[in-house]
Amino acid sequence: MEFGLSEDQKLLQESIGRTLEKASPLTRVRQAAETHEPFAADIWQALVELGVAGMLVAEEHGGMGMGLLDTALAAEMLGRHVAPVPFVATAVMAPIAIAGGGSKTQQAVWLPKLASGETIAGVAVSERAAGAREGAGVTASGGKLSGTALFALDGMGADIFIVADKAGGLHLVNGDAKGLTRIALTSIDLTRPLCELRFDEVGAEPLSSGDTGMTLRRMIDAGRVMLAADTLGAGSAMIEKAVAYAGERKQFGRVIGSFQAVKHMCAEMAAELEPCRALVWYAAHAFDTMPGEASLMAAHAKAHTSEVGRFVARTATEVHGGMGFTDLVGLHYWFKRIGLNRQLLGGPERVRHEAAVLQGWAAAD
Amino acid sequence: MDLAYGPQYEAFRAEIRAFIAAHGEKAPRRFGVSRPSEETLAWQRLLIEHGYAARTVPKEYGGYGAEPDILQSRIIAEEFTTAGLPMGIANQGISMLVPTLLELGTEEQKKKWIAPTLRGEVVWCQGYSEPGSGSDLASLQTKAVEDGDDFVINGQKIWTSTAHAADMIFCLVRTEPDKPKHEGISYLIFSMKTPGIEVRPLKTMTGHAEFNEVFFTDVRVPKKDIVAGRGQGWFVANATLKHERGMLGDPNQAGTRLKEIVDLMHKETIDGMRLIDHPVYRDRLVELQGRVLAMQFHGLRLLTAAAKGEDPGIARLIVKLQGCEINHRLAALAIDALGEIGVLYEDSPHLRAGGAWQHRYMFDLGLIIGGGTAQIQKNIISERGLGMPREPKPAKA
Numbered sequence: 001m002e003f004g005l006s007e008d009q010k011l012l013q014e015s016i017g018r019t020l021e022k023a024s025p026l027t028r029v030r031q032a033a034e035t036h037e038p039f040a041a042d043i044w045q046a047l048v049e050l051g052v053a054g055m056l057v058a059e060e061h062g063g064m065g066m067g068l069l070d071t072a073l074a075a076e077m078l079g080r081h082v083a084p085v086p087f088v089a090t091a092v093m094a095p096i097a098i099a100g101g102g103s104k105t106q107q108a109v110w111l112p113k114l115a116s117g118e119t120i121a122g123v124a125v126s127e128r129a130a131g132a133r134e135g136a137g138v139t140a141s142g143g144k145l146s147g148t149a150l151f152a153l154d155g156m157g158a159d160i161f162i163v164a165d166k167a168g169g170l171h172l173v174n175g176d177a178k179g180l181t182r183i184a185l186t187s188i189d190l191t192r193p194l195c196e197l198r199f200d201e202v203g204a205e206p207l208s209s210g211d212t213g214m215t216l217r218r219m220i221d222a223g224r225v226m227l228a229a230d231t232l233g234a235g236s237a238m239i240e241k242a243v244a245y246a247g248e249r250k251q252f253g254r255v256i257g258s259f260q261a262v263k264h265m266c267a268e269m270a271a272e273l274e275p276c277r278a279l280v281w282y283a284a285h286a287f288d289t290m291p292g293e294a295s296l297m298a299a300h301a302k303a304h305t306s307e308v309g310r311f312v313a314r315t316a317t318e319v320h321g322g323m324g325f326t327d328l329v330g331l332h333y334w335f336k337r338i339g340l341n342r343q344l345l346g347g348p349e350r351v352r353h354e355a356a357v358l359q360g361w362a363a364a365d
Numbered sequence: 366m367d368l369a370y371g372p373q374y375e376a377f378r379a380e381i382r383a384f385i386a387a388h389g390e391k392a393p394r395r396f397g398v399s400r401p402s403e404e405t406l407a408w409q410r411l412l413i414e415h416g417y418a419a420r421t422v423p424k425e426y427g428g429y430g431a432e433p434d435i436l437q438s439r440i441i442a443e444e445f446t447t448a449g450l451p452m453g454i455a456n457q458g459i460s461m462l463v464p465t466l467l468e469l470g471t472e473e474q475k476k477k478w479i480a481p482t483l484r485g486e487v488v489w490c491q492g493y494s495e496p497g498s499g500s501d502l503a504s505l506q507t508k509a510v511e512d513g514d515d516f517v518i519n520g521q522k523i524w525t526s527t528a529h530a531a532d533m534i535f536c537l538v539r540t541e542p543d544k545p546k547h548e549g550i551s552y553l554i555f556s557m558k559t560p561g562i563e564v565r566p567l568k569t570m571t572g573h574a575e576f577n578e579v580f581f582t583d584v585r586v587p588k589k590d591i592v593a594g595r596g597q598g599w600f601v602a603n604a605t606l607k608h609e610r611g612m613l614g615d616p617n618q619a620g621t622r623l624k625e626i627v628d629l630m631h632k633e634t635i636d637g638m639r640l641i642d643h644p645v646y647r648d649r650l651v652e653l654q655g656r657v658l659a660m661q662f663h664g665l666r667l668l669t670a671a672a673k674g675e676d677p678g679i680a681r682l683i684v685k686l687q688g689c690e691i692n693h694r695l696a697a698l699a700i701d702a703l704g705e706i707g708v709l710y711e712d713s714p715h716l717r718a719g720g721a722w723q724h725r726y727m728f729d730l731g732l733i734i735g736g737g738t739a740q741i742q743k744n745i746i747s748e749r750g751l752g753m754p755r756e757p758k759p760a761k762a
């Protein structure tokens with residue numbers, strides 16, 4: 001019985017953290033956000049050199065053949081450094097889609113390109129994971145896609161897209177395919193631009209090998225665990241920043257961190273966030289080794305970490321007082337990162353409903 | 366990450382299951398807060414004999430004498446919980462005094478007290494808090510003045526659970542009034558039958574007297590009945606308090622209560638609709654389930670750290686605060702889901718689960734306050750866990 005990280009996993013996480021510390025300082029994050037870069041290519045390149053793009057890709061396809069727990073550790077670091085790079089779609093959900101639903105040929109073509117970072121994949125499954133807004137939804141007919149997909153992840157810099165249709169089928173689409181229009185959606189979080197995809201009779205390759213329903217389920221579960229891990233990392237960084245600020249800022253002749261009102265805010269944040277770490281680890285480990293529990297645990301990790309993330313984001317900002325509200329200290333990048341994570345691939349209420357359905361406590365919709 | 370225990374531990378688990386199959390029906394139905402029944406004492410002896418209670422206490426002091434192995438302890442707890450059986454007696458003598466004596470007691474004290482305490486024959490109470498010394502425990506004022514071979518004790522203790530049924534007390538008293546507050550305290554152990562001790566029940570908001578007040582008037586205690594030396598009491602008490610905080614906020618208890626609520630919500634109906642089918646209550650249930658799971662996995666993380674001899678740091682410091690809070694919220698959900706039935710109490714008609722949820726809702730609030738209030742826990746988390754500065758001492762008048 002060992003519930004914790006291996007030495008290799010600790011080293012991996014540290015090396016990603018060190019790389020991001022150098023490559024993704026706040027000044028660089030700010031630049032990427034303010035100029036609406038699709039993603040920060042230099043930071044992405046530094047991560048690709050560590051193998052981050054191919055963590056989940058099997059070794060035979062040029063990847064590292066790791067598990068979701070490893071990618072969760074990477075996601076935590078990306079959240080901690082509010083890194084303006086693609087990850088959840090291109091390094092996690094797309095490899096799962098292609099490994100699960102792709103033919104041998106599709107796997108041989110695309111997985112090495114994803115692993116090397118040469119190709120970036122966007123994923124458009126919001127209608128299946130978070131529910132379809134009015135007018136959204138993609139229909140597949142005769143190998144062509146039509147309709148609208150909202151909130152595609154890692155989409156602005158993507159070379160290809162994995163798209164779920166209304167019936168739950170999965171498709172691979174070239175980013176420059178004829179009839180495909182990509183529209184940027186500006187969210188609060190400028191570190192990970194979202195986009196809307198409009199399909200007008202767009203040619204697509206089906207990803208129809210194996211159990212497509214299961215492949216889509218696995219993509220969503222994995223994506224949710226990654227977003228939870230991202231929030232965990234961003235929340236940890238916010239607590240550290242709040243504690244550091246409270247240790248410097250003086251009012252009434254003493255550092256504000258010596259006031260119990262402020263200390264207790266920090267203690268509450270830490271007490272709420274620390275158990276999320278074990279929940280994220282467990283959910284990722286369940287995804288890797290306990291398929292029967294994977295969806296339920298992914299739902300819990302996503303919902304609970306989102307709730308705690310909201311509390312931490314708000315409280316850490318309050319600890320910073322007026323400075324937390326300014327653009328100057330940039331704390332809002334973390335606040336917004338957590339805010340976006342909460343809604344992507346299903347907000348807490350929706351995801352908890354799924355958890356109830358999975359346990360037979362509610363009827364499936 | 367490996368959640369399997371491995372063949373050697375699974376063999377150990379099989380032994381426990383065999384024990385439970387053979388002896389489970391001898392388990393007492395209820396453990397009260399007063400003296401253990403004959404049935405309970407027999408169960409306790411059986412558990413010690415098989416190593417399921419007092420497992421790591423050396424044989425010479427009446428324990429089972431196994432090497433400490435936190436995974437084995439966990440497996441024992443898992444199997445007994447799964448079978449719905451009580452573990453051994455969990456009173457303050459066993460959980461707090463025994464570890465303290467093992468660590469700091471004289472050979473004579475260990476020989477005399479540990480074995481009968483483990484067997485449940487000697488019941489202890491804890492004399493720490495005073496009316497004027499709660500969170501600031503080190504300000505305690507109960508005096509013990511040297512007189513010949515004795516200390517003479519005068520003062521008052523409060524929140525003394527089991528005092529009405531206890532044979533003995535482990536008690537913090539001020540022996541060196543001129544020293545700084547932390548250095549003037551001694552830890553004495555003495556009989557509750559000593560002349561000059563008066564126990565008055567302390568009725569709480571639950572309607573029951575789960576605690577007592579204890580008054581000392583010229584109580585004579587031999588000077589040899591001190592643990593560690595004069596002025597060492599604060600250090601001794603801290604060695605003990607860490608055992609108490611480990612007991613409070615146990616995530617497995619929360620897991621058991623969550624299951625009870627799931628059952629309740631499947632059975633109870635309102636307007637002909639099961640509570641589980643009511644989306645608002647169901648959402649609260651699932652939200653709490655997420656919290657309970659997080660704390661259970663957090664417990665696994667702490668267990669792994671303990672097995673490796675690592676200090677998990679802040680991860681350990683949050684357990685009492687979070688664990689007690691979750692239990693209180695679970696009780697609140699059960700009450701809300703039951704609505705008007707949820708506020709029934711005592712022996713009312715239509716009462717559910719013997720009124721346990723209301724009792725827990727109130728009693729668990731007591732646990733949020735007791736054993737170091739939530740606010741003291743937050744001080745500890747922020748100061749020791751996050752390295753934040755202590756509150757500056759007020760200037761001396």
